[in-house]
Amino acid sequence: MDHGVAFLHGSDASFLAAIDALDAPKLEGWPFRIEGRGVPCQPDTYTARDRRVALTEGISSFAKHLADGLDIRTGVTVARIDGERVFLDDGASLAAPHVVLTLPVDPMAELLPVLPELDTARTILGWLGTVPCLALLAAYDLHAAEPRFDVLYPDDGPLQVIVHDSSKRERPRHRVLVLQAGVRASRDWLATEPQAWQALMLAEAGRLLGSWAASPSWVAAHRWRYARFPSGAGLGAPLVIRLAGGRSVSLAGEAFDAHGGVQGAFLSGERLARRLLAPTH
């Protein structure tokens, strides 16, 4: 089940090839039934040129597939970077002559080493931003009414989208909806108690779908302070800043691609890799 990105979509050949190379159950073309006049996070999601693919076991399998073979350490917090070393919050540090940051823009700016060579990068990051998203995964009995959409973009109200997640499965054990609040509601509710915004989101689901939708058998809430980059305002490419002594700091992610989204994040990383690996003169 996916709290966040509900499916992958894109038109770039190398991005689509990476999806094809993923050995995981896929649902080609999902969502099939799209309702509502609201606007998706990425307005061009449903253009004819974009191919859509849902991963029935969760989008994270795509990231895991891409990370396969890399030396990854989880559960460690990076406290500071100075352009030579990466300092962890447990007091340890690692030599890192080349650092690539792929965080959301706001935490990226916080981690950026304070060096005069990075002033331009800091200026550029100041032009970009990240928007929050409050998400609620709500599970119902299978007796509950079955929505006739895979994805609904409500015409009005605080919800940006309702994803009928269990419609990805042939024999779901629960009816599962994922409610995502729009940017304004997410921002307004971000500092409030989760119980408060959960109740508001369920009430809204009830108003849109019928009273059954307001009373799920269980819920799981997710608060993304830095959920995504506002689509369409991204830079054209990743940023590489060469430092003295052959060191470098690079920035990539969906904000570093003109179209953004998962495809944009992928493409910016691919471009960055090509630039970093290219032989230098």
Next chain:
Amino acid sequence: MNENESSLEQLVHHDATHECGGFGAHKICVRVVGVASLPTRYGDFRIVAFWNNRDGKDHVAIVKGDIVGGQDVPVRLHSECLTGDALGSLRCDCRDQLEASLRKIDELGRGAVLYLRQEGRGIGLMNKVRAYALQDRGLDTVDANLALGFRDDERDYAVAAHMIFSLKLRSIQLMTNNPNKLAQLAEHGVQITGRLPHILPANEHNRFYLATKGDRSGHLGLGSKPRLVEQSDRVLVEGMSTAED
């Protein structure tokens, strides 16, 4: 109706049902969808509008003379620049380059400017303005320009190559100072029989290109700042001695 009008207009009918595998990695396909006369201050031309299968950007060709089926047709590639082409900005020389190519083609009596709707070579107006903002702050823009995305992209050449095929140009003489452009178009199967160096006449608007490096008294104060190359051609200005640097 002269021969040329009929042949250009026939392309509209011919292309109405055009389908192909597409050009380049992005499989770009274009169709000629409209042709009309376009009298300009640089001479009388015809404008050819193209549909494409990738985005809503309507590329156009500004055509002089009877070029359909022609050989050695002079062709210039120009990337859209709203600030320069339409607003007369002096931050770049795009308008000078466009005017010079139209005047030259008018003088030659035949040829085409392929006007590609890829503002700032594909980065869009938004990121071009951001790049200008960096210049205004006097910041080092070399890497920043890359981040803002100025590109010399395969897809631009794929569009141009398809437009050349749609116009049924059997071979072209490219108006360029950029050898990479020749190679890129040739890779898409365009027959290039020659190169016409693209030289701007010296005038008050492009004299900052004539200024020697390090000259701090550049035109509008821009001469001394790092500049964006907004067209993928290096500029040659009459009387310029540092063209091959």
